[in-house]
Amino acid sequence: MYTLTPVDQVGIEERIARLNARSIKKEAKLEALKLALSMLDLTTLDSKDTPGKVKQLCAKAIRPCEAMPELPSVAAVCVYPNLVRVAKKALQGHRINVAAVATAFPSGMSSLKFRLEETRWAVNEGADEIDMVVSRGKFLAGEYDAVADEISAVKEACGKAHLKVILETGELSTLDNVRLASDIAILAGADFIKTSTGKIQPAATLPVTLVMLQAIRDHYYRTGKVIGMKPAGGIATAKLALQYLVMVRETLGETWLHPDRFRFGASTLANDLLRQIVKEKTGVYQSLDYFSKD
Amino acid sequence: MKTKKSLAKEEAAPRLNFKTSWTYQPALESTAPARIAGRYELFIGGKFVAPAGGKYFPTINPATESKLSEVAEAGEKDVDQAVRAARAAKEGAWGRMPAKERGKYLFRIARMIQERSRELVVTETLDGGKPIRESRMVDIPLAANHFFYYAGWADKLEYAFPARRARPVGVAGQIIPWNFPLLMAAWKIAPALAAGNTVVLKPAETTPLSALKLAEIIQEADLPPGVVNVITGAGATGAALVAHPGIDKVAFTGSTEVGKNIQKAIAGSGKRCTLELGGKSAHIIFEDAALDQAVEGIVDGIFFNQGHVCCAGSRLFVQESVAKQVIRRLRDRMETLIVGDPLDKNTDIGAINSKPQLEKIESYVKAGLAEGASCYQPECALPKKGYFHRPVLFTDVAQSHRVSQEEIFGPVLAIQTFRTIEEVVEKANNTPYGLAGGVWSDKGAKVFSVTSQLRAGVVWANTYNKFDPTSPFGGYKESGLGREGGLHGLAPYLELS
Amino acid sequence: MRNKSEENGMGGQIQEAGAERARIPVLKTYKIYVDGKFPRTESGRYFQFKSPAGGWSANLCECSRKDFRDAVTAARGAFAKWSKATPFNRGQILYRVAEMLEGRKAQFVEELLHQGLTRAQAESEVAASVDRLVYYAGWTDKFQQVFSAVNPVASSYFNFSVLEPTGVVAVLAPEESSLLGLVSCVAPVIAGGNSCVVLASSRLPLCAVTLGEVLNSSDVPGGVVNILTGFRKELLAQFSSHMDVNGVLYCGDSAEEIRKVQTDAALNVKRVSLQPEQDWAKAEAQGPYPILAFQEVKTTWHPIGN
Missing domain, CATH: 3.40.309.10 (Aldehyde Dehydrogenase; Chain A, domain 2)
Structure with missing residues (x-):
């Protein structure tokens, strides 16, 4: 049995509004932009992805901006399992992880056997991290134990690879459900919990992320164990990324302000971060034409 | 249910560390928009006038302990002038004005508060010490909204009290505290004016500036002289206002102790009274x-x-x-x-x-x-x-x-x-x-x-400290008499017959 | 009915015993009404009411500050339940009071005659008093609907204001209207869920005590209405200063008394409502506004979310 932790939606939204009132300027901003960059899971999850595109993405992951070699690399590159090997090769010699979406991403609508096999295959291909999806159908049907058992099974299949559990919060309807799904995933062995596949709207939102961070915090209070958090999808601007960082800072503190504990799943965010970094450095507003679209 | 054991365990659990390596830098609002003058006079009969006694007192910034400005101290003579001006306006232009025109003045004041909001926000924070975030997100917008809400009541009073005819009480003497200076001024002035009264307002001695800026706005809005008078001073000024025979109603927000003194002071005088206390x-x-x-x-x-x-x-x-x-x-x-x-x-x-x-x-x-x-x-x-x-x-x-x-x-x-x-x-x-x-x-x-x-x-x-112009506010028992805000906030300013 | 049975029973026997001597009437003892009981004043003092026409008198309790104190304790005790009684229930009970008053019309008429009214005036006053009770019985579950509010706040909250009774109300009843004035003052106070302690008219006190008997026999819980007799001069300061009284309803025109009541009210911020001596039979003497005089507005906020 799981304990239901009630969440008040209006209260969450008000907390977000208050956090968003934080004013991040000058060096504090520059520092946060760099931190956000280092927390990126640079992602490409299109069916038209090619090895060439993945290689380009990896180049960007290593050195986000040619003009500013001092900038940090991103945390990981996130691809479909069949492109893991390409990414792994392109990132050789760099401390950048390769994450693979597995378990019949994005719907998860397949047999457990198949999903476990896919997980093992992706790990075999070299994936350092597995981003799995939970069975939202089972969750909404109240089959919480089944959801947990699946997560545990995938965790086992991951072996050494880190497991990120995607709740697909856009399909969970309420924040109470987000909280419950977070608790289930954490107890079942998730290393990270993640909001979304990016294929469903809404994807990551600040309220959903705050609820998940609170679940992580409560687990930490109870056990001392640190679970990571990854909002994914819909975070396209530096301003929004900074709002996430403020939230992390004031909910969980120092330990989570690190790429090992907090990630952004995003594709276009990198360039906006870069644009803002240049703006902070030069004082001149920038055009996206000057940043490579990979 | 948690057992004792698990509670103890929770207490022993690791603490979070909020001494983060990444922190925010101070993001200071500029003080320039406040445009605070070196000296403020009394606002009586539509004009800024020097106090009869020629005395001024400083108002300081509690965050720096430095003087922001000096403000006139109203004595009994000034109080009398202000009450007379209010009475004249009540008997004159304001009393004769069609209700819908009265309402339009209030709408105008609401808009002008919005227009000058930055100035008011910074002033409020400088004079009172409250965080600029709160001045900007709470005090000043709510003050404007309060005028906006009551503006619409001015020509609809006959719908508010079934089977009764509503007429203004007359001249209201209003005394406000230092915790929400402009907002409290709005809470007092807006319903009073909507109901057709005229007012003499005394802001708190530590936070007079935003009310004086509101007086500027009222002057700029071209309200007939004497409809709103703002007299600054400390407790003695307030006591003189309460005691003045020319006022018909007292509205006070402040401590229970002073509220009781006021209730006692006006006993038997026929003056009406609303109190928002501790x-x-x-x-x-x-x-x-x-x-x-x-x-x-x-x-x-x-x-x-x-x-x-x-x-x-x-x-x-x-x-x-x-x-x-x-x-x-x-x-x-x-x-x-x-x-x-x-x-x-x-x-x-x-x-x-x-x-x-x-x-x-x-x-x-x-x-x-x-x-x-x-x-x-x-x-x-x-x-x-x-x-x-x-x-x-x-x-x-x-x-x-x-x-x-x-x-x-x-x-x-x-x-x-x-x-x-x-x-x-x-x-x-x-x-x-x-x-x-x-x-x-x-x-x-x-x-x-x-x-x-x-x-x-x-x-x-499942929430706390929310406020809205439409929502009545006020206490039971020793926390006060009457309500401010909403439909119920009109009643204290109307004579029902 | 009763007269008839008396004629057939005991009454006949009395007549047999001695036709030259009329029956000795059983005189009523006018006691006070506190906490649903009819005690005498703890002080042992009394004052005499003499009918203006002469030939009839009664002794009434001259209540003391201690009687008032006990009555406030009773009213405070009764408030918790009475204030939570459903408005429907309060309406039923007030209507029951009207029924009982109607049934005991004759006694009130007689008392009003003793107090100097003509029979026509007395009958009209009792009838108006019954009607006034019926009027307020009908308001109990309606004033909330007319005077409460749902407030359209500019945020995601459900916000509403309801009326709740003020608490214990001290009523200085009209001196010049023994029954109708009294009923007109007490009915709105209790219709709104308050409990009260009433000082009856000292000049015309008879009906007040009898009204206590009516209240006691009509489902009004003990302590909701407490009726004292005695003198304003002595008790006014107690009524206005007691720290467990939340409101004062003052009836009368004495500037000095009003000043005293309002001054003392400041001790604990009592709500004071003033009613001048008036023709209580007129239509304007009733309405929802006397109920509102002892209602507090409570505003509740609750988020609207998922």
Whole structure:
């Protein structure tokens, strides 16, 4: 049995509004932009992805901006399992992880056997991290134990690879459900919990992320164990990324302000971060034409 | 249900670290938009006039202890002039004006407050010490909205009180406190004018500037002379206003002690009276509440505006089974509160309004410790100059302790635990005050059972310290008489026949 | 009915015993009404009411501050339940009071005759008093609907204001209207869920005590209405200063008394409502506004979310 932790939606939204009132300027901003960059899971999850595109993405992951070699690399590159090997090769010699979406991403609508096999295959291909999806159908049907058992099974299949559990919060309807799904995933062995596949709207939102961070915090209070958090999808601007960082800072503190504990799943965010970094450095507003679209 | 063992385990669990390597930098608002003059006169009969006695008093910035401006001190002669001007306006232009035109003036004032909001926001923060975030997000917009709300009532009064004819009471003498200077001025002036009265307003002596800027706006809005008069001064000025035979109604917001003196002073005079007085409001957290949001509610309830809030949730009652969880979350949350320069957009807790108020808060903290309560304060640096106080939690508090009985009017929270609903309701109501209360539970039936048992005029369920022009505000018992805001806020300014 | 049975029973026997001597009437003892009981004043003092026409008199309790104190304790005790009684229930009970008053019309008429009214005046006053009770019985579950509010706040909250009774109300009843004035003052106070302690007219006190008997026999819980007799001069300061009284309804025109009541009210911020001596039979003497005089507005906020 799981304990239901009630969440008040209006209260969450008000907390977000208050956090968003934080004013991040000058060096504090520059520092946060760099931190956000280092927390990126640079992602490409299109069916038209090619090895060439993945290689380009990896180049960007290593050195986000040619003009500013001092900038940090991103945390990981996130691809479909069949492109893991390409990414792994392109990132050789760099401390950048390769994450693979597995378990019949994005719907998860397949047999457990198949999903476990896919997980093992992706790990075999070299994936350092597995981003799995939970069975939202089972969750909404109240089959919480089944959801947990699946997560545990995938965790086992991951072996050494880190497991990120995607709740697909856009399909969970309420924040109470987000909280419950977070608790289930954490107890079942998730290393990270993640909001979304990016294929469903809404994807990551600040309220959903705050609820998940609170679940992580409560687990930490109870056990001392640190679970990571990854909002994914819909975070396209530096301003929004900074709002996430403020939230992390004031909910969980120092330990989570690190790429090992907090990630952004995003594709276009990198360039906006870069644009803002240049703006902070030069004082001149920038055009996206000057940043490579990979 | 948690066992004792698991509670102990939770307490021993690792603490979060909020001393982060990445921090915010001060984001200071410029003081230039405040445009504060070197000296302010009295606003009487539509003109700014020097006080008859020629006396002025300084108003200082409590965050820096430096003088912002000097303000005229109104004596009895000035009070008399202001009341006469108000009476003349009531008998004259304002009294004769069609209601819909009166309403249009109020709409105009609302708009002009919005237009000059930046100036008012910065002024409010400089003069009173409240965080600029609150001035900008709460005080000034709500003040404008209050005028906007009551503007629309001016020509609709016949719909407000069934089977009665509503006429203005006459001249209202209004005395407001220093915690929400412009907002309180709006709470007083807007309904009075909508109902067709004229007013003499006395702002608090430590925060007169925004009311004087409102006077400028009223002058600029071309309101007939004397409809609104603003006289500055301290207690003596207020007493002279209350005692003046030319006023028909007193509206006061402030301490219960002064409120009682006013009620006594006007006894038998036929003057009508509304009072918004003190409080020691109970904030109740049940074990089935959304605890994280409850913690936010607790923070808003007691640390909003440095705790200078009459309806502050200053007595916290937490159900025993979740007390440790709530207190731990609250302490962690307090670690992230930023105490400091009110002009910094990131400041959560600004300056205490005045030195005497700071001393009062300090003496209560001492009293709490002396009475045996345990005290917790986050480690945060305070500015070297100015009047500042760290937020304070008191646990191990008894109902009889002064910190859980008396209104402190500062960022000091007294926490008690409880086991049953009956127990907490009894404790919550065990006070001469009855201004506000808070109840947190995810169970609807319990929420409405407890909110209906609290003897208080405003009850926030699963939230705290929310305000709106349409929402009546005011207390039971010694917390006041009458309501301000909403339809019910019109009644005190109307004679029904 | 009763007369008939008396004729057939005991009454006949009395007549048989001695036709030259009329029956000795049983005189009523005018006691006070506190906490649903009819005690005498603790002081042992009394004052005499003499009918203006002469030939009839009664002794009434001259209540003391201690009687008032006991009555406030009773009213405070009764408030918790009465204030939570459903408005429907309060309406039923007030209507029951009207029924009982109607049934005991004759006694009130007789008392009003003793107090100097003509029979026509007395009958009209009793009828108006019954009607006034019926009027307020009908308001109990309606004034809330007319005067409460749902407030359209500009945020995601459900916000509403309801009326709740003020608490214990001290009523200084009209001196010049023994029954109708009294009923007109007490009915709105209790219709709104308050409990009260009433000082009856000292000049015309008879009906007040009898009204207590009516209240006692009509489902009004003990302590909701407490009726004392005695003198304003002595008791006014008690009524206005007691710290467990939340409101004062003052009827009368004495500037000095009003000043005293309002001054003392400041001790604990009592709500004071003033009613001048008036023709209580007029239509304007009733309405929802006397109920509102002792109602507090409570505003409740609750988030609207998922």
